[in-house]
Amino acid sequence: MAALELRQVGKWYGGFEAVKSVDLAIADREFMVFVGPSGCGKTTLLRMIAGLEDITSGDFLIDGARANAVPPDKRGLAMVFQSYALYPHMTVAQNMGFALKMAGRPRAEIEAKVREAARILRLEAELGRKPRMLSGGQRQRVAIGRAIVRNPKGFLFDEPLSNLDAALRVQMRTELVKLHRSLDATMIYVTHDQIEAMTMADRIVVLNQGEVAQVGTPLDLYHRPANLFVAGFIGSPKMNFFPARVAGVANGSLSLALDGGATVALAAQGAPPAAGAALTLGVRPEHFVLAAEGPLAGSVDVVEHLGAETILYVKESRGAIIVVRTDDLAHVRPGEAVHLVPRLDRVSLFDAEGRAIADSSAT
Amino acid sequence: MSSTALAGRVVAAESLARARRRSSWLLLFPAVILLGAWAFVPLVMTLRYSFERYNLLYPERRGFAGLLNYNLLLTDPAFWTAIFNTLVLTLGVLAITIILGTLFALLLNQNFPGRGIARLMVIAPFFVLPPVAALIFKNLLFDPLNGLVGWLFKLVGLHPIAWFTTAPMIALVMIVAWEWTPFATLILLTALQSLDTDQLEAARMDGAKPLSRIIYIVLPHLARPATITIMMESIFLLSIFAEILTTTAGGPGTATTTLTYLIYIRALLDFNIGGASAAGVLAIVLANIVALFLMRAVARNIET
Ligand SMILES: Nc1ncnc2c1ncn2[C@@H]1O[C@H](COP(=O)(O)OP(=O)(O)OP(=O)(O)O)[C@@H](O)[C@H]1O
Ligand SMILES: [Mg+2]
Numbered sequence: 295m296a297a298l299e300l301r302q303v304g305k306w307y308g309g310f311e312a313v314k315s316v317d318l319a320i321a322d323r324e325f326m327v328f329v330g331p332s333g334c335g336k337t338t339l340l341r342m343i344a345g346l347e348d349i350t351s352g353d354f355l356i357d358g359a360r361a362n363a364v365p366p367d368k369r370g371l372a373m374v375f376q377s378y379a380l381y382p383h384m385t386v387a388q389n390m391g392f393a394l395k396m397a398g399r400p401r402a403e404i405e406a407k408v409r410e411a412a413r414i415l416r417l418e419a420e421l422g423r424k425p426r427m428l429s430g431g432q433r434q435r436v437a438i439g440r441a442i443v444r445n446p447k448g449f450l451f452d453e454p455l456s457n458l459d460a461a462l463r464v465q466m467r468t469e470l471v472k473l474h475r476s477l478d479a480t481m482i483y484v485t486h487d488q489i490e491a492m493t494m495a496d497r498i499v500v501l502n503q504g505e506v507a508q509v510g511t512p513l514d515l516y517h518r519p520a521n522l523f524v525a526g527f528i529g530s531p532k533m534n535f536f537p538a539r540v541a542g543v544a545n546g547s548l549s550l551a552l553d554g555g556a557t558v559a560l561a562a563q564g565a566p567p568a569a570g571a572a573l574t575l576g577v578r579p580e581h582f583v584l585a586a587e588g589p590l591a592g593s594v595d596v597v598e599h600l601g602a603e604t605i606l607y608v609k610e611s612r613g614a615i616i617v618v619r620t621d622d623l624a625h626v627r628p629g630e631a632v633h634l635v636p637r638l639d640r641v642s643l644f645d646a647e648g649r650a651i652a653d654s655s656a657t
Numbered sequence: 658m659s660s661t662a663l664a665g666r667v668v669a670a671e672s673l674a675r676a677r678r679r680s681s682w683l684l685l686f687p688a689v690i691l692l693g694a695w696a697f698v699p700l701v702m703t704l705r706y707s708f709e710r711y712n713l714l715y716p717e718r719r720g721f722a723g724l725l726n727y728n729l730l731l732t733d734p735a736f737w738t739a740i741f742n743t744l745v746l747t748l749g750v751l752a753i754t755i756i757l758g759t760l761f762a763l764l765l766n767q768n769f770p771g772r773g774i775a776r777l778m779v780i781a782p783f784f785v786l787p788p789v790a791a792l793i794f795k796n797l798l799f800d801p802l803n804g805l806v807g808w809l810f811k812l813v814g815l816h817p818i819a820w821f822t823t824a825p826m827i828a829l830v831m832i833v834a835w836e837w838t839p840f841a842t843l844i845l846l847t848a849l850q851s852l853d854t855d856q857l858e859a860a861r862m863d864g865a866k867p868l869s870r871i872i873y874i875v876l877p878h879l880a881r882p883a884t885i886t887i888m889m890e891s892i893f894l895l896s897i898f899a900e901i902l903t904t905t906a907g908g909p910g911t912a913t914t915t916l917t918y919l920i921y922i923r924a925l926l927d928f929n930i931g932g933a934s935a936a937g938v939l940a941i942v943l944a945n946i947v948a949l950f951l952m953r954a955v956a957r958n959i960e961t
Contacts, residue, residue: 345862346858346862366858366861367861367864372862373859373862375858379853379856379858380856381877382856382878383878392860392863392865392873393864396865396866396869397864440859444863
């Protein structure tokens, strides 16, 4: 049981503002993921929640009570470090039981809880070993086990899978999701891997330069990015952006002149932008249709056959690259000229400041 | 590729490796010879003299003496006292330097204003030459009339004592410990700085208070560098000499005569080269026994 709330939380390192006035409410038992590029303040935010870093300004609340000054071990939150931070001279069992030992629990209880955690994490055979003798995945599980035995209200993970190889990462990902379901605890998970974010999260917080760019469910962020940053950050391959200008607004239809010269017409919703305003049109790679005629033309530069889908890199006449994802087992070859039609019901529009223009994308 | 060609390549690779081994020997040769001469010639000469009757006062009475030198030495109570003194001095200094070194390292690893200066001050004694250090202690600190320690004693109403006559070994241990604490501090401080801060933070999240963090995380981390420090220090402590010469000259009586100092007395005061050589050989044996124990401790420590 832990609902966490941040109210205008900020962090200054000397004269550098690493986290800028973050407002965020994390519901009880939610799986919340923080993503963002390197240096955007994910770790700093997590460490402030853990209590390892002082909060410079604002309030942090656990279950409604202000917790800015509560020491880390009294917050009921357990943290799993990116480096695992196992105690190298202790066995797996001692590592996992350390918190209980520090809390002065009786030995029998410690042993029972460690055994239970080891059972959940399939570490029973390793209990007597030192961390050094474990594989990366096992170390990772010990680090999680160390958090589990404390029976915390919430778990904090800082890029816990980044040191594992790809296969193990996929496996641990599903295990963590299962663990979240069985433990009934709030989890905050930091990563810069958006696949992890998309697959695990109930909700995602996208951070950019210490600020929250958007909070929402994975599909929310994907289909309704609030700004250019989120639109470009979420999704791989990236969304294609086309600078454009409003050519005309006429009875519910918005006509855009793309910088390349082509014109597209969209169904305008809400307050339409003024004629002549500069905009950015965003189209996801899968929202193109290959056609004989179309507003966008170019020659195929590279073709990547991934089996289930094919990624095309189309070079526009002026040199810009458009990435297209198609399931059409494309007979397209490099060098060929193609025409692209964006699915206008699925595109996004952003104003000159990079904010999404309300509901230009389809629902 | 055909199998013969492959075999040919393997053979070529082997002969290449052999050639490389040979040329590496050739390059090592001068250094090995030099080192061998350095270490072996004195060792062999010491061994030879230890079996000879050889006193500079009676140069004409020279010749093979069998085990006579060893016999005399092993039945000489001064020899056993010297071994005992050597062990007391070595172990005493080791204990003090490791404990103080750990404390200083822990302190100097904290953040406080003037830390750079404090570090420099703690490390400084290491650069004071042994005879100078001994003289500072003898004349400025331990002197019963003019010394600082005597003055402090008087300040609290105690009678100042003549350290080098009443408690010579304690005084000597203090001097040498003062000289070697910086060394231990330096190594342990470096080791502390290599401690992963994540571990300390994990311990903090686990509810470990500062003292518990030191006991359960920091000290185990320091175990290995501490063993290395002990080993390196012992090498030097077994041959402490200048401090004894400048303060007590091995006395009063044989109270501060260590094995090294005994060799000096035999060789340069009694002119008994044979006896001194025998003591030297036994000192080598003692050093090896100590080294053996230390190596085992270190090996066990590095293993776990
Ligand atoms: N102790 C510190 N002192 C000064 N600046 C710091 C400190 N810790 C972090 N910063 C700065 O704060 C910013 C955010 O750092 P943070 O570690 O939170 O990034 P991050 O999002 O976790 O990045 P990554 O994905 O690389 O781990 C960075 O610009 C970093 O340089
Ligand atoms: Mg980080």
